[in-house]
Amino acid sequence: MDMKVKNWSGTIPRPVGLIIRQKDPNNLEMPFDQLDDFITPTELFYIRSHFPTPELDPLSYRLSTGGAVRRELSMSYADIRAMPSRSCIATLECAGNGRVFLAPPVPGAQWELGAVGNAEWTGVPLSFLLEHAGLADDVVEIVLEGADRGAPKEEPKPPGQISYARSIRRARAMEHDVLIAYQMNGQDLPPDHGYPLRAIVPGHYGMASVKWLTNIVAATQPFQGYWQTSDYGYWDDSDGTPVRRPLAEMHLKSQIALPRVYERLQPNRPYTIFGAAWAGDTDVTEIWISLDGGASWVKGDFIDPINRHAWRRWKYDWTTPPRPGRYTLLARATAADGCVQPDGHNPNFGSYVIDHPLPIEVFVTSLEACPGS
Ligand SMILES: Nc1nc2c(c(=O)[nH]1)N[C@H]1C(S)=C(S)[C@@H](COP(=O)(O)O)O[C@H]1N2
Ligand SMILES: [Mo]
16 A cells, blocks of 8 residues: 655655644645655644644543533543544545635635645544433434634624534434544644544544544534534525535545646656545545546546545556646546536535645646756
């Protein structure tokens, strides 16, 4: 499964570390051309935080479980660490990943391709706590709340300070792969990724995986909080009437990691186009590449096997065109449920769910013609 891409020509310095989209709170993205490994190294995993990272002392930390339960729970970090654990590999993608590709430009962090990563998460299944607490029959959702607080800047603004909170449906919360995680890639969570505890909801956009988790609330009504309605919501169609719904599962998507935007390639040379594809609650089954801006498509090969909720890296062995010029590359995935990535962005998702094939423009030019290289 290990594949290092050998394309890197050494002519362009490769960026080191995460790209800053916003400093304070930290919003950093991975330079996606550094997609080498199936597992994203923790130091290259994007960070998306709405408020400053709370400093939490693991000794005084409590995780409480309440709402419509038979038994309220209050656990220490040590209690959680002592419970039976499991690990799962899951790709997290921020729902706004790729926003910089939208035209006209939209507000929000201008993510390119790197607000996505794939990590191994270890923790206690949320279902373990919920079974222990005993859910009332009429519970419909589980609300997950973090310790971070602040005042959102986007309209409509809620009054005063709020904490970051999201809900997931009861049935999803009871599946064993939804974790209260304390480790990422075999190490305790770094502060920016939710130390000491965070939720991991595989298959959902990143916003569901609440960091610095302090409260779990069993709710008998759908949760209507800010991050569930105003933000991270979209317009669905209910028999001709637009209705607001919370974003949930990630949409099928693929991205090209190499070449990178505006990379210069030599004519008539072998070049391996490389990228990754992922989906929410289905498996990615095919990857198609276009070398001519979408006029025709060729099939690529997967590097990684199917592993539900984890991305699959893919490649296509290309011979660059003999004729110098500007070429637009696209990748489009197909999934087991029959889904294909759409042609364009659906405006009902606002500045989220950028799941259409993203154009990567490259220049085919002989090196002599490139001053500075
Ligand atoms: N408490 C809390 N949890 C949060 C967030 C946040 O701002 N506060 N951001 C969410 C969003 S929008 C994403 S995409 C993921 C990002 O997780 P990461 O920073 O570990 O990559 O965390 C989610 N969990
Ligand atoms: Mo996000």
